Amino acid sequence: MTEPLRLGIAGLGTVGGGVVKIVRQKAALLQARGGRPITISAVCARNRAKDRGVPLDGYAWEDDPVALAQRDDVDVFVELVGGSDGPAKAATEAALRAGKDVVTANKALLAHHGQDLADAAEKAGSVLRFEAAVAGGIPVVKALTEGLAANDITRVMGVMNGTCNYILTRMESAGLTYDQAFAEADGLGYLEADPNLDVGGIDAGHKLSLLASIAFGTQVAFDAVELEGIGRVSIEDIRQAADMGYKVKLLGVCQMTGRGLEQRMSPCLVPATSPLGQLDGGTNMVVIEGDQVGQLVLRGAGAGEGPTASAVMGDVIDIARGTRVSTFGQPAASLAKATPAQTATPAPYYLRLILLDKPGALAKVAAVLGEAGVSINRMRQRSHDLNTAPVLIVTHKTTRAALDTALAAMVGTNVVEGEPVALRIEQV
Amino acid sequence: MTEPLRLGIAGLGTVGGGVVKIVRQKAALLQARGGRPITISAVCARNRAKDRGVPLDGYAWEDDPVALAQRDDVDVFVELVGGSDGPAKAATEAALRAGKDVVTANKALLAHHGQDLADAAEKAGSVLRFEAAVAGGIPVVKALTEGLAANDITRVMGVMNGTCNYILTRMESAGLTYDQAFAEADGLGYLEADPNLDVGGIDAGHKLSLLASIAFGTQVAFDAVELEGIGRVSIEDIRQAADMGYKVKLLGVCQMTGRGLEQRMSPCLVPATSPLGQLDGGTNMVVIEGDQVGQLVLRGAGAGEGPTASAVMGDVIDIARGTRVSTFGQPAASLAKATPAQTATPAPYYLRLILLDKPGALAKVAAVLGEAGVSINRMRQRSHDLNTAPVLIVTHKTTRAALDTALAAMVGTNVVEGEPVALRIEQV
Known part of the structure; x- marks a missing residue:
């Protein structure tokens, strides 16, 4: 395993520049930890003339990320182009078809085409890793x-x-x-x-x-x-x-x-x-x-040059070490098609509404909540000078459906001004 | 890679019991994620008769962890015996000599013998992993x-x-x-x-x-x-x-x-x-x-059955997947012998001392600090009824050496009762 691991980097924005810097400046550290040298064969970006604050000499230049992805001297295609379709998708697919491993920071691409890409990676015997796509530097x-x-x-x-x-x-x-x-x-x-x-x-x-x-x-x-x-x-x-x-x-x-x-x-x-x-x-x-x-x-x-490049290079070092983990942690064919839950787990909600200053107004609001099965944990009506009063309510745990029923009924009471605000209180 | 990965578990305390439970109860999940079945061949503990709240039938029993570590039907020796020397060390060494991979939760063993064991693992072509030894379930x-x-x-x-x-x-x-x-x-x-x-x-x-x-x-x-x-x-x-x-x-x-x-x-x-x-x-x-x-x-x-067993099994699943990372993240021979720093990085310190109620007492304390080059950021003398007064001082950044000089001089002033308390304020 002393053959170098050769990268092709598509996209030389903030993150791409950060990756190039790490490869240039930390050769000894990468080799010690990855078990082999990590080098860059070729790069690709939209504008060749732009100064990116890091030397690119010694790297071949490709105008087309698909061409970069297919180069014989590239072992790992590093996709930092972005976007759910277009060149990022085409190049990632080309890289996998050509048997390359792929490291990407592209959350949109994987959110839309993750299953297909994971399938393609597996068919090709390649790995497709995306640590940098989620929460930046956090592994x-x-x-x-x-x-x-x-x-x-x-x-x-x-x-x-x-x-x-x-x-x-x-x-x-x-x-x-x-x-x-x-x-x-x-x-x-x-x-x-x-x-x-x-x-x-x-x-x-x-x-x-x-x-x-x-x-x-x-x-x-x-x-x-x-x-x-x-x-x-x-x-x-x-x-x-x-x-x-x-x-x-x-x-x-x-x-x-x-x-x-x-x-x-x-x-x-x-x-x-x-x-x-x-x-x-x-x-x-x-x-x-x-x-x-x-x-x-x-x-x-969660973002920025250093943290995101750190995540990209973590994936690259894994590949250098020979670590082969399925894209989503288990074989693509074994990933279940999940049924989306139609309703959210019950939770308390925060409600803010503007009550018109009419006799019995608060009672009416409390009544519609009760009728919908939504019980009140805390309520606060602020003192007021005008003819409307802000009211804050924290409910006990309720379903969103019951809450929506109550909110609709509340608007029908004619004692509430505008739309009540409802925010979920997540139990953490 | 559909051959099962066969564990030998030495130590059936809280963590060992937790590991056995996971292997018994999560076979499908472990196989999906690890890419192959994970099974237990044999176990070992001090007291065979003890009820551990988990069935052990179907597993061979060894009285001696060294014998367990050398069994032909064990691929991974899971060391949960504990202790920096004795059976834990002997069995870990035996497992590595026999070409087994080792997963351990034993911080004392590695703190004392980590370098030798990492060397031995590398020589044998084995991996030695210890996620559970540090901060329990935190990976x-x-x-x-x-x-x-x-x-x-x-x-x-x-x-x-x-x-x-x-x-x-x-x-x-x-x-x-x-x-x-x-x-x-x-x-x-x-x-x-x-x-x-x-x-x-x-x-x-x-x-x-x-x-x-x-x-x-x-x-x-x-x-x-x-x-x-x-x-x-x-x-x-x-x-x-x-x-x-x-x-x-x-x-x-x-x-x-x-x-x-x-x-x-x-x-x-x-x-x-x-x-x-x-x-x-x-x-x-x-x-x-x-x-x-x-x-x-x-x-x-940081501790407990579930979190620690989670960490042990994370290492086991890595091995099932074929992940091979050096014990300390890079080849054992490449680990440098670090020179210990003789002095800590300068920091502010919190000081608490009891001042005797003598004229000029506070001035004397301030003077010895100043003479040692320790400058005061905040000071507070509390009101008091007795003939001693508690004084709190937060210093600016200082070396521990300068502080120790000041503390020694302070005791020599005869205006301070007992030993002053000094606690470092870590800049986080």
Whole structure:
């Protein structure tokens, strides 16, 4: 095993540049740990002329990632192009067909085509690894597929979009509105070209669907992820939640239940004193619950050059060492097609509504909740001067269906102004 | 690879029983993830008659772990006997000589003989893995040797003895003295037969020495760990620390510096709002800092049947899959002999001293600190009725040598009663 392991790197953005730097600067360390030299044969990016702050001399240049993927002097195709289709998909498929191993940071690609790609990898006898696609530098794919492989996983939760967590944290700490915090994040370059990938929960949803697959041995099913972004979270809710000992997080939860596989990505309340509640700023966290290990919490940088390149190179070193793990932790053909749960596991909910100042208004609200079978744990009506009163309710555990029935009936009472806000309180 | 992987399990205590249960109850899951059936050929323990709450029928029984380790029908010797020498060492050596792979949960064995055993494993072409030996169910050995293998690790910190953390947490939360909290932990069965292994920091020091080896590519050097137990931590210090925003933890720190390798296991103050500060009760935490990944925090159960068996079986599944990683993450012969750092990295310190009520007493204390080059960040003298006054000082960053000079001089002033308490404030 002293033959070098030769990389072909497609995509020379932040992460690609970071990978090149590691290979150039840490040759001795990589060889000691990987058991053989790790080298770069060829690279590929859209713009050849661009200065990437790292020398590329000595590497062949390919304009087409598919050509790069098929080169005879490439053992591992490192896919850092991005996007669920197009060149990333074509090149990954070409690499696998050509018998190359593939390391990718592309969550969209795997969320949409993970099963097909895992099948293709297996047919070719190749490995396809994606540590960098989920939670950046946190080695959570490895923890789930390898370290915790003897566990029946019961639930995985994650705050996996640093931009959303930054926005929510700034709303709370600086008293910014959503629009102000969004503009600040945008100014700092934190948002994707299509911001809805971040604030709509899509990017985090991609990651969640990958975690669900490796946690439960199921086929990736991104389409079954219940997605709700943070655009409707108001500063008022963040303040009220804080006042009651909660924080608002864009939280991904996947859970195998008797009713099927739950996959949710939505703004939730979590206890302020829990590890998830204490996670401020752009950091990521994944919480894994297994029947043997109990609760395991992993916290680290979810993005950025160093952390993401660290994850890519972790996969590369595994390949150098001869480690061959199936893409989703078990043979692709053995991954079950999970039935999506039609209803979420019951939970308490936080409700905020504006009550019109009419006699018996609060009684009517309480009545519709009771009729729907939703019982009240805590309620608070704030003192008010105007002819409307803000009311906060924390329910006991309820199904979302019962809650939705109550919310619809509430609007019908004509004592509530506008739409009540309902946020799930995840038990962590 | 459809031949079963056959285990021989030596030691049927809590962890051994947990491993047997997993193998018996999760055959399908283990086969799906490991790629082949995982079975038990033979077991061994001191007392054959004891009921272990799990059936052992169908397994051969050996009275001698060495005989078990050499059986033809054993592929992996699972060493759960414990102890740094004696049968655990003899059987592990015998297994390696016989070409078996070994999985162990034995931190003492590896802390004392890790280099020799890693050499022996390599010579035999065997793997020797020890995930369960460090921080129970937390897959930290895997994270360091594999997931973060592309990083130059700069520092690893850990709270890795649940018993000590339980005692310190109870002192704070219930206002117990050290002796009371110790007695409580003892009553709950949390303490080792020799309690000094826990409260003296030895058990946690063993774990730290293993983390240092895999983090820095150095030979295990437990003898070079600077050890200080929690026996001298008083409730007064815990209260004062809390009042200033700190928690007291038995914290392990290993760090590669220009002065050599630092390995310290001692009671330290950490910010109450940091992940380490928020760790209450018996849970473990390891904080890893790498040049690429930044700071990674891992938190989970550090002991107990399920978590430890989870870690053992994670190693077993790796072997079933054909993963072959060197014991300490790189070839044993390439592990450097690290020079121990003679002095710790400078840090702020917390000092508590009892001042005699004499004119100019405080000035004298301040003067000796200044003369030793130790500058004061915060100082607080409490109001008092008696003829002594408690004084708390937080210094700016200083070397331990300068501090020790100051403390010695302080005792010489005759204005201080008894020995001042000095606790390091680790910057986390």
